Amino acid sequence: LWPTVTMQRDEDYRLDWGRRFDAILADEFQDVNRLQYQWLQLLSRDHGDIFAVGDDAQSIYGWRGANVGYTRNFINDFPGGTMIALEQNFRSTGHILSAANAVIALDSGRLEKTLFTATGAGEPIEAVEFSGGLEEAQGIVFEIGRRLLEGVAPDDIAILYRFNFMSRLLEEQLLKAKVPYELVNDTAFWQRGVIRDALALLRLASCPDDMHSDEAFRRVINQPARGVGAKTLAKIEAVAEQDYVSLFQAAEQLFGSARGRSADRVRAFLSTIREISASGDAPLAERLRELLDRTGYADMYRAAGEDGRAALENLEELVGLCAEFATLADLFDHAALGSVSGQASGEGRVRLMTIHAAKGLEYGHVFLMGWEDRLFPSATNPDADEERRLAYVALTRGRRRVAVTWCAWRGGRFAEPSVFLSEIPSGALCRGWLRNRLRGTASSLSGRRV
Numbered sequence: 001l002w003p004t005v006t007m008q009r010d011e012d013y014r015l016d017w018g019r020r021f022d023a024i025l026a027d028e029f030q031d032v033n034r035l036q037y038q039w040l041q042l043l044s045r046d047h048g049d050i051f052a053v054g055d056d057a058q059s060i061y062g063w064r065g066a067n068v069g070y071t072r073n074f075i076n077d078f079p080g081g082t083m084i085a086l087e088q089n090f091r092s093t094g095h096i097l098s099a100a101n102a103v104i105a106l107d108s109g110r111l112e113k114t115l116f117t118a119t120g121a122g123e124p125i126e127a128v129e130f131s132g133g134l135e136e137a138q139g140i141v142f143e144i145g146r147r148l149l150e151g152v153a154p155d156d157i158a159i160l161y162r163f164n165f166m167s168r169l170l171e172e173q174l175l176k177a178k179v180p181y182e183l184v185n186d187t188a189f190w191q192r193g194v195i196r197d198a199l200a201l202l203r204l205a206s207c208p209d210d211m212h213s214d215e216a217f218r219r220v221i222n223q224p225a226r227g228v229g230a231k232t233l234a235k236i237e238a239v240a241e242q243d244y245v246s247l248f249q250a251a252e253q254l255f256g257s258a259r260g261r262s263a264d265r266v267r268a269f270l271s272t273i274r275e276i277s278a279s280g281d282a283p284l285a286e287r288l289r290e291l292l293d294r295t296g297y298a299d300m301y302r303a304a305g306e307d308g309r310a311a312l313e314n315l316e317e318l319v320g321l322c323a324e325f326a327t328l329a330d331l332f333d334h335a336a337l338g339s340v341s342g343q344a345s346g347e348g349r350v351r352l353m354t355i356h357a358a359k360g361l362e363y364g365h366v367f368l369m370g371w372e373d374r375l376f377p378s379a380t381n382p383d384a385d386e387e388r389r390l391a392y393v394a395l396t397r398g399r400r401r402v403a404v405t406w407c408a409w410r411g412g413r414f415a416e417p418s419v420f421l422s423e424i425p426s427g428a429l430c431r432g433w434l435r436n437r438l439r440g441t442a443s444s445l446s447g448r449r450v
Contacts, residue, residue, distance in 0.1 A: 004035055007042040018046050029054030029074075033065035041077075048080060056111050057104045060356060060390045062383055063306060072111055085113040091362050091399050093122025095428040099402075100395040102423050107385045107392075115396075124430040125395075126403040127421055136407050137169035140367050141177050143403070143433060144350060147365060154180060156364040158351040160394055162376040165189070165313040166369065167352050168321070172338055174350065184353035190338040194301075194311040197223055198318055199335060201291045202284070205276045206328050208248040214240070217247040224300040226269060227262030248273070269295055284331060285322035292319075309380060320411065355394045366398035371418040372406040391420045403433075 007014035024044050026032070029052040032040070044050040052074055059068035075081050089097055097115045104110065130136040144157055159170055168189035174181045189195060200216035207213050222228040228236075240250035248270070255266045272294045276287060292298040292315060301308030301315075325331040351363065370376055377387035395402060406417045430437055 001035060004039045004042065008038070014042055014045070018043050022047060023049040023051065026050065026052045027054075030056055030059040030068060030071045031061050031066045032070055033067060035065075037067070037070045048078065050078065050081075057107065057113075057389055057392050058359065060359065060386060060393055062386050063381075068386075068389075072109060083111070085111075087113050087115055089115045089117045089396070090119075092117060092396055093119055093400060095122050095124045096395060096398050096402050098428040099125050099424040100392050102425055102428075103388060103395065103420050104392040106423065107388045109385070123401050123434055124428050125424060126401070126430050126432070126434050127417075127424075128403060128405045128432055129417070130405060130407050132407050132409045133166075133169050136369060136405050137173040140170065140369060140403075140405060141173040141179060144179060144365075144367070145177055146435070148179070152365060154348050154350050157367075158353065158358065158361070158363040158365070158397065159367045159369060160353060160355050160358050160397065161369050162355060162378060162390075163313055163370075164310060164354055165317040168317060168338070170352055170369075174352075175338070180349045182349040182351055184351050185357040186353065188338070189314070189317075190335045192314060194314050195318055195335075197297065198288060198292065198315060199332070201273075201295065201297065202288055202328060202331075204248065205273050205287065205291055208273055208277050209246050211246045214247045217251070220295075220297075221247075221251070221266070221269070224296050226265040228266060283323070284325055284328060285319050288322050289319050316411070355390050358397050359393055362397055362399055364398075364400045366394075366402045368394050368402065368404045370406065370410075371404050371421055372410065372415040373418060374415070375410070376418050377420070388420070391418075401434075 003017075007017065021043065024040065026040055031054075040050060052071070054071045056068050056071045059066060059071065062068070070077075075083060092100070094117055097117055101114055128139065130139055140159060147157065148154060161167065161170075164186050167183065167186065171181070171183075171189055187193075197220055200219040203216040204213050204220065208217075218233065221233070236247055236250045236254055239245075239254055240247050243250065243253070245253075251266065252270055255263050255270065258267075272291075276282075276290055276294070279287070282290075298312065298315065301311040304311075322331060325334065351361075355368075376391070377384060381387055404421060406421070407415060409415065
């Protein structure tokens with residue numbers, strides 16, 4: 001920021017830096033934001049010798065300021081420039097590129113280019129429908145197991161999804177199948193801060209007077225902020241130690257007659273926990289949703305807008321999961337099991353990541369899950385073209401085989417397959433697992449022989 005602002009205001013400063021370079025190379029140009037673009041213009045103003053390398057079809061970071069227009073308008077902004085299209089793809093097979101080309105072709109305003117490969121057609125894209133999210137995770141893990149038995153290396157397999165909350169079912173199924181995995185640029189579902197906060201609220205509301213809930217109290221008493229800093233918490237802990245009571249009870253004593261906005265917020269929180277604790281017969285999902293709403297925890301992320309969306313999605317996933325457990329103890333046992341995994345890294349592990357995190361990576365076998373309406377393309381992203389570019393990036397992560405899966409029922413509602421699936425040419429698509437189609441062909445040929 002400041003070098004750019006200073007160059008704009010101080011010509012001597014700009015010249016000092018601009019004259020240090022005879023030419024400028026800007027890589028990953030499709031990801032530049034307004035500030036970076038101005039910085040590059042200022043540095044290259046005198047010699048005009050700038051070489052930009054980028055792919056407008058892979059511009060997927062609009063949510064953090066990237067502007068695909070800088071790539072598409074480069075020739076206009078630098079009239080002496082020339083565009084060199086690099087169209088040969090050395091990574092993927094013909095069917096994968098055919099699918100990717102068809103999807104990206106409908107991106108309005110894109111720079112014209114058509115990828116091709118000399119590696120042959122390869123296997124078609126596998127499109128597999130499942131009844132629900134659990135069946136989808138089980139089906140993907142089962143197919144991965146088969147490929148591992150066939151000799152495919154685990155670290156040549158990746159599972160990509162649009163949102164990180166979708167990893168939970170996959171993590172659990174991979175654990176059950178004893179398939180080693182690694183979460184790339186992410187934290188395991190049960191270890192995410194927002195999930196641990198929600199579980200702490202449930203723990204505290206289940207037994208606020210129990211000292212075993214003290215750690216849960218410490219975790220959520222100031223989430224959202226209620227003015228309970230280190231000094232205030234130390235006072236609460238002193239009362240708890242003196243009277244040999246839980247931190248929750250100590251807080252009730254300390255703030256019972258205190259005045260001020262902070263005291264009012266703390267009392268409201270304590271009162272909410274007491275009331276929900278008294279309604280112990282309510283279903284877990286209902287209790288959790290009430291806790292998230294009445295304590296202001298969910299509102300904290302709603303107020304954050306786009307920055308809070310991932311947290312809210314994870315919370316919704318947890319609320320839905322709570323409906324599957326009869327008791328809190330069962331839920332905590334399940335959470336403890338799910339926490340022992342996924343953070344090791346290195347060779348010999350299947351990779352799990354969002355599509356955004358996969359940009360620039362490639363794998364021999366790629367599974368693209370959750371390709372259904374409203375989920376992908378995402379109903380929360382107003383830029384439909386960016387979602388399309390994200391699909392293009394997802395497809396082109398695969399070198400040899402790509403499988404796309406979707407569910408007819410997810411998140412409590414019926415779903416339809418993603419529009420992107422319908423745009424893939426039929427010749428590049430296989431409905432169902434490829435091994436099933438090959439088995440059917442073999443059976444048919446065998447029948448003719450008989």
